[in-house]
Amino acid sequence: MNEIITYFATIPSSHRSLILVGGITFFWLIENGFPLFNLSYKKWQHAGINFFMTFTTIAINFALAFILLETSNWTIANNFGLLQWLPKMPAWLYALVGLLLLDFVGAYLVHFIEHKVKFLWRFHLIHHTDTWIDTTSGNRHHPGESVIRFVFTTFGVLIIGCPIWLVFMYQTISVISTQFTHANIALPEKLDAFLSCFLVSPNMHKVHHHYKLPYTDSNYGNIFSIWDRLFGTFMYLPKQEIVYGIDTYRSPEEHNRLGKLLKIPFEKPRLTENNQKA
Template sequence: MKVFFPKFDKVGVPLLGVAAAALLILEAKRQLRRRTRPKVERLLENGSLAATALPALRLLLLPALYGTARWSVRNHFGLLPRLTLPRWAQHMFGFVLLDYGNYLWHMLMHKSSILWRFHNVHHIDLDLDVSTAWRFHVGENFASVPFRGGVVALLGVPAPLVLFYEVIFEGCTAFHHSNLRLPYKLEKQLCKLIVTPRMHGIHHSIVQRETNSNYSVIFSWWDRLHQTLRLNVPQQEITIGVPAYQDPSEQTLSYLLRLPFQKQRAWQLPDGTVPEREELLPQNILIP
């Protein structure tokens, strides 16, 4: 199985590093939501968790996706090799369908009680910014291999496209997790096509129906297609996190690594109340 990808490592990864650094600077200057915890503390917590998960992403998931893509094309397996499309159309169609597969995977992590145990580690962050984009449990990365690999095989996408998609996927993940306040009119138009910080901020709300919305990763139209889109929540009224996990002392690396293997708490605050919110406008109208 091929593990080293020169273009990805020498071009894609540095570009992602520059993008992350730029977003860190911009979100500090143009803050969208009020912070609740010290920034440096969170960077250390999220960075330490990412350090345990990123090797699995780079050394297992990416090679598995690349190898599966090469196998499917070589054996004329999957959808795209069977379509008589020009190469550019195959790449464009494949890119869009890879993103649809990740929409389905994200939704499955919320619907499956087993997968949620791992994805919950990402959601109990008490603030939302660029560092949250890489705050994932290593078990989630392992669990994603069969599903995402299966999508690649069924589509029969070219292997180089898998690498290109992953760079865009990671860049968009960093962007929509950021705490960057974009001009409202600009973001209102952007979120018709791609996932934006305001849109994804709603997905990290402690109100459960808001968490169970906005599953898209790059293109926002999957939420529109499946009626899981929700934009009608004011950003300053959002409490980030999961209601039963609001204690900052539970944000340590050791606790986060153990969390999937412990009994999961009910979706309620420590006092037993379930967070709710009155809907102000139709779901598809972005509120500042």
């Protein structure tokens, strides 16, 4: 465990980039061979939009990384945060508790709030406009949402009191989990159901991308499924009934054009009978 801690405490940017690119490549190849749905779309054109948003997310996180680092260092230097106040525990348990708490604040909580606060939903909406969910969809976030999520992650690091190695470990696992749960891959249903008892599985997360309420407002988790089960936001829908997208933006001229997607948060909100959201 000490070797793992040392690695993540000093993980080079090149390794983090390799994990991101390698994960997308790995799941891209698998979903081509074992697809959950036979999606009829221009995969490279679709990926181009999502890659652009991935790169903007990376750029924003890189530009603001010093805030995260200084916040983490401050909590350790001042013995501040939940992890610092808990009794001493083995390193593996410390890491697990930290990952659970970071996943709650930095993923589940911000995701839940984005669905409930209309102003924040305008930015998160872009993620839901995707009608062809594949592994590239995981980081389809408007630049404004990337800033919002960074704020929540920093807040999580502050109140939890996370050392920087734990932050980098969480971000690494989060990236892989996001690529996995969005990948258009067909796992055996029993295996997927078993995984969803502990972790967010592909089929579990696909329900969140169904175009109608109440399914859109369910399954907010990123790594662990415990938070959805604990707070009653877990829902199941047979995969054959899932329709991707959002009912306010069904036209490819809107959900499959980068310029349009960047403008959506600043347009007049749309309300429909099926999805009463901005």
